[in-house]
Amino acid sequence: MSVRRRPTLRLVADRAGVSPSTVSRAFTRPELLAPETVERVRAAASELGYVADVYARGLRSGRRGAIGLVVPDIANAFFPPLIRAAQAAAAAHGLTTVIADSDEDPANEPGLVEQLGAQTDGVILVSSRMSADQIVEVGRRRPLVLVNRDISELPHVLIDSAPGMRQALEHLAGLGHRSVAYASGPATSWSNGQRERALRAGAAELGLRLTVLPHRRPSQEAGHAAAAEVLAAGATAVVAFDDALAQGLLVGFADAGVAVPETVSVIGCDDTIADVTAPALTTVHGPTRRAGELAVQLLMDVVGAPAAGDGHRPAVAVVPAHLVVRRSTAELAAGPGA
Amino acid sequence: MSVRRRPTLRLVADRAGVSPSTVSRAFTRPELLAPETVERVRAAASELGYVADVYARGLRSGRRGAIGLVVPDIANAFFPPLIRAAQAAAAAHGLTTVIADSDEDPANEPGLVEQLGAQTDGVILVSSRMSADQIVEVGRRRPLVLVNRDISELPHVLIDSAPGMRQALEHLAGLGHRSVAYASGPATSWSNGQRERALRAGAAELGLRLTVLPHRRPSQEAGHAAAAEVLAAGATAVVAFDDALAQGLLVGFADAGVAVPETVSVIGCDDTIADVTAPALTTVHGPTRRAGELAVQLLMDVVGAPAAGDGHRPAVAVVPAHLVVRRSTAELAAGPGA
DNA sequence: CTGAAAGCGCTAACAT
C-alpha cells in the first residue's frame, strides 16, 4: 500500500539497452527512430509500467499538456455538455483539461485565468462576466479563447441564438399569436442583448407586437414574478431568456390558474431542463457541444501559431441555435388577451 | 500579444538583493525568514508579476499541488455540487482540482485514475462502476479516496440513504398508505442496494407492503415504463431510485390520467431536479456537498501520512440523507388501490 | 538513426 516510486526514463533506457534520449524520442518523436527500436523501448516501458512524468516534461519542454476552462458555475446545466465536449476534443489532442469555476463572480475570473494560464498551454473562458477591457488584458499574457463573448481582439466562438429566436417568432405567428413578450435576462449578458435584438427585428418583420420585460436574473423565482407582467402586457405568448426563467413562468402561470399552452404559450432558451418541465418546454437549442469543440480547436490554432496575432486577426466561429418544438406552445384558441 | 517569457525566481532574487533560496522560502516557508525580508521579496515578486512555476516546483518537491476527481458524468446533475464542494475544499488547501469524466464507462476508469494519479497528489473516485478488485488494484499505486463505494481496504465516504428511506416510509405511513412500490435502479449500484435494503427493513417494521420492481437504468424513459407496474402492484405510493426515474413516473402517471399526489404519491431520491418537476417532488436529499468536502479531507490525511495504511485502517465517513417533503405526496384519499 | 551533455525553474540539504 505504501506509494512506491515511479520508474524513470533512465530505468527504461537501461532495460532496453539504449540511451535516455532514445527513450524520450520513442514517445515524442518516434518517426526519428528505427521502428524496431521504438518497439523495443515501448515494450521495456510497458513492462516497467513507465509513464512519463508530466512535470519534468512540462518543465523542460515548456509545453504543459493541458488546457484550462473557466466557467461561471459547473452546476448550471448549460455548461456541463460544453465542458464534456471540450474535454473530449482536448483529449483527442493528447491534452488534459483543468476546469475552474468562478462561482458567478467576475472578480474571481482574472485570478483563475492567471492561475490556469500558468499551468496550462492556454485557456478557454466561457460566458465571462468581466468587462471587455479586463478580458483583453488577461488575454495579453497567455493564449485565450472566449465562448459567448464578442470581442474582436480575441478568438472566440459564439452561439448565435438569432436564427432560433426568429424561428420562435415564426412558430408563434403561425399559431395565430400577435402579441409576444420577451422576459429578459441579465443586462450585462451578451447573449441577452443578442436575443433581444433578434426578437425586435423578427417581430417588426412579422408584424408582431413585442413587449420587452425588465432585466432579470435567470432564475426560476424571477420567472415566477414575470408571469403577471406577461398577462398585464396583453401578450398571448412569451419567450424567456433561458429555461430557468421559462420554468418560473410555467409555475407562475399555473399558480395564477392560467393554462399553458391553451391560454398562453411559453418558449425557453438553452434546452437545459426542457424535457423535465410540465408541459415540456418548446425551447431554442444551441449547439453547446459543438461550441466546446470549436473553442478547443481555436485554442490549438493560437497555441500552434509561432507568434500569434501579429499578422492574422483572431479567428471567430459562430454556430446557430434553432427552435425545438415541444408542448408549451399551441394555437391561439379563443381570444384571452385584453 | 506575443507570449512573453515569465519572470523566474532568479530574477526576483536579483531584484530583491537576496539568494534564490530566500525567494523560494519567502513563499513556501516564510516563518523561517525575517519578516522584513519576506516583505521585500514579495514586493519585488509582485512588481515583476512573478508566479512560481508549478511544474518546476512539482518536479523538485514531488508535490503536485493538485488533486484529481473522477466522476461518471459531469452532465449528471448529481455530481456538480459535489465537484464544486471538493474544488473549494481543495482550494482551501492550496490545491487545484483536475476533473475527469469516465463517460459512464467503467472501462475508462483505470486509465483515468492512472493518468490523474500521475499528475496529482491523489485522486477521488466518485460512484465508481469498477469491480471492487479493480478499484483496490488501482488504489495500490497512488493515494485514492472513494465516494459511494463501500470497500474497506480504501478510505471512503458514503452518502447513507437509509435514514431518508426510513423517513420516506414513515411519511407515507403517516399519510395512510399501506402498499408501497420501489422502482429500483441499476443492479450494480451500491446506492441501489443500500436503498432497497433500507426500504425492506423499514417496511417490515412499519407493517407496510413493499413491492420491489425490477432493476432499471435511472432514466426518465425507464421511469415512464414503470408507472404501469406500480399500478399493477396495487401500490398507492412509489419510491424511486433517483429523481430521473421519479420524473419519468410523474409523466407516466400523467399520461395514464392518474393524479399525483391525489391518487398515487411519488418520492424521488437525490434532490437533483426536484423543484422543477410538476408537482414538485418529495425526495430524499443527500449532503452531496459535505461528501465532497469530506472526501478531500480524507485524501489530505492519506497524502499527509508518511507510510499510509501500514498500521491504520482506512478512514471512513458516512453522511446521512434525509427526506424533503414537497408536493408529490399526499394523504390517501378514497381507496383506489385494488 | 542514436548518444552525450546541458539545462528547464525550482527546492532541499548542507553550510555558514
Next chain:
DNA sequence: ATGTTAGCGCTTTCAG
C-alpha cells in the same frame, strides 16, 4: 536567518 550546491526527470541541441 540566509547563501551554496546539487539535482528532480525529462527534452533538446549538438555531434557523430
